[in-house]
Amino acid sequence: MPTEILMPALSPTMEEGTLAKWLVKEGDTVSSGDLLAEIETDKATMEFEAVDEGTIGKILVPEGTEAVKVNTPIAVLLEDGESADDIGEASSAPAAAVPAEAATQEAEEAPAPEASPAPAAPKKDGERIFASPLARRIAAQKGLDLASITGSGPHGRIVKADVESAQPGAAAAPAAPAATSSGAAPAPAAAAPAGPDAAQVLKMFEGREYEEVKLNGMRKTVAARLTEAKQTIPHFYLRRDIQLDALLKFRSQLNKQLEGRGVKLSVNDFIIKACALALQSAPDANAVWAGDRIIKLKLSDVGVAVAVDGGLFVPVLKDAEMKSLSALSSEMKDLAGRARDGKLAPHEYVGGSFAISNLGMFGIDNFDAVINPPHGAILAVGAGVKKPVVGEDGELAVATVMSVTLSVDHRVIDGALGAQLLAAIKDNLENPMVMLA
Numbered sequence: 111m112p113t114e115i116l117m118p119a120l121s122p123t124m125e126e127g128t129l130a131k132w133l134v135k136e137g138d139t140v141s142s143g144d145l146l147a148e149i150e151t152d153k154a155t156m157e158f159e160a161v162d163e164g165t166i167g168k169i170l171v172p173e174g175t176e177a178v179k180v181n182t183p184i185a186v187l188l189e190d191g192e193s194a195d196d197i198g199e200a201s202s203a204p205a206a207a208v209p210a211e212a213a214t215q216e217a218e219e220a221p222a223p224e225a226s227p228a229p230a231a232p233k234k235d236g237e238r239i240f241a242s243p244l245a246r247r248i249a250a251q252k253g254l255d256l257a258s259i260t261g262s263g264p265h266g267r268i269v270k271a272d273v274e275s276a277q278p279g280a281a282a283a284p285a286a287p288a289a290t291s292s293g294a295a296p297a298p299a300a301a302a303p304a305g306p307d308a309a310q311v312l313k314m315f316e317g318r319e320y321e322e323v324k325l326n327g328m329r330k331t332v333a334a335r336l337t338e339a340k341q342t343i344p345h346f347y348l349r350r351d352i353q354l355d356a357l358l359k360f361r362s363q364l365n366k367q368l369e370g371r372g373v374k375l376s377v378n379d380f381i382i383k384a385c386a387l388a389l390q391s392a393p394d395a396n397a398v399w400a401g402d403r404i405i406k407l408k409l410s411d412v413g414v415a416v417a418v419d420g421g422l423f424v425p426v427l428k429d430a431e432m433k434s435l436s437a438l439s440s441e442m443k444d445l446a447g448r449a450r451d452g453k454l455a456p457h458e459y460v461g462g463s464f465a466i467s468n469l470g471m472f473g474i475d476n477f478d479a480v481i482n483p484p485h486g487a488i489l490a491v492g493a494g495v496k497k498p499v500v501g502e503d504g505e506l507a508v509a510t511v512m513s514v515t516l517s518v519d520h521r522v523i524d525g526a527l528g529a530q531l532l533a534a535i536k537d538n539l540e541n542p543m544v545m546l547a
Contacts (some may be wrong), residue, residue: 386430
């Protein structure tokens with residue numbers, strides 16, 4: 111049976127993408143792992159690999175097509191012995207015009223297309239089990255019963271990955287619609303109030319000179335996610351001033367010693383380490399909201415906001431509490447550089463329970479950051495500036511003071527716990543040598 115190749119979701123927030131370039135043509139033979147196309151997601155341009163073997167029977171979406179919805183058929187893959195004549199008329203419909211919701215509903219509700227059973231095709235309860243030739247061969251080699259395997263391909267088709275992950279004698283997992291496994295939350299009972307639409311705004315500026323800027327995928331995603339965050343996450347804010355003089359002196363000493371290794375630590379590197387260690391000292395705050403439960407993480411995975419053309423990335427430094435300052439510095443430079451070049455893989459900007467947004471280098475004294483779901487908190491960092499302070503002896507002195515604001519999801523972290531977390535961050539930064547103990 112010809113298999114539809116669907117537009118993949120190459121990032122957690124991707125709803126549509128641009129099919130930038132085909133790397134195969136009709137008639138080409140492909141195997142699992144071969145590159146099929148380059149797809150521009152809401153975050154970057156990524157390569158799309160084949161998950162099965164066969165021949166490209168028909169390309170449904172030409173390269174350069176924009177706004178192709180996830181799960182829309184973009185090509186048809188033929189098995190051995192099949193030809194282009196086996197491709198149904200339904201596959202010739204313009205793929206880009208199919209809404210994502212309709213494509214998902216069809217994938218859930220439509221029965222598998224009828225086809226003449228291949229002689230070697232296995233059956234269950236008298237009905238053919240749809241599996242790729244490669245999946246059949248691997249199943250035979252591993253001694254697996256295809257009837258006990260649930261397929262993850264189009265219309266429940268069993269593909270290579272299903273067979274490789276199955277265990278001999280394993281019972282079949284209950285089949286579940288694709289949309290159910292995505293964890294999508296049910297629609298709210300009442301729609302949130304919307305602002306004026308494009309036509310209304312354009313009418314306000316009739317007679318004025320202006321330029322319309324087309325939204326790219328990243329800007330659309332940033333707008334949607336942050337609007338959702340402000341509408342659905344009950345934010346509250348905690349503010350502290352942190353004296354940096356001890357840190358700046360310690361940093362200067364370390365950088366002199368690290369010159370030979372080509373390492374130069376930034377204040378942001380210390381902030382990352384301080385936050386990672388604080389999450390360990392306040393473990394109940396190292397958590398995320400998961401719809402109907404809270405998930406507490408064991409390790410400190412800290413995201414850091416990076417501004418890029420047209421939007422922002424939040425790459426995640428995993429196990430940050432276990433890494434040295436120089437390792438964090440090197441990793442952060444690499445992630446930030448590849449973020450600006452659009453070269454980050456999805457696993458590098460997904461996850462974490464906590465994030466940092468630092469605008470101090472832009473001269474911002476303080477600000478309130480929006481939580482990046484599903485994170486439980488985000489620290490907004492301002493510039494370090496000279497200010498008069500009253501010392502412990504009551505004497506007036508001058509110190510370098512940095513203002514920070516912790517935005518907290520009240521569903522995950524209560525006020526006292528948030529205060530405990532922020533106090534730990536402050537203590538780490540004002541006593542930087544403790545972070546190396």
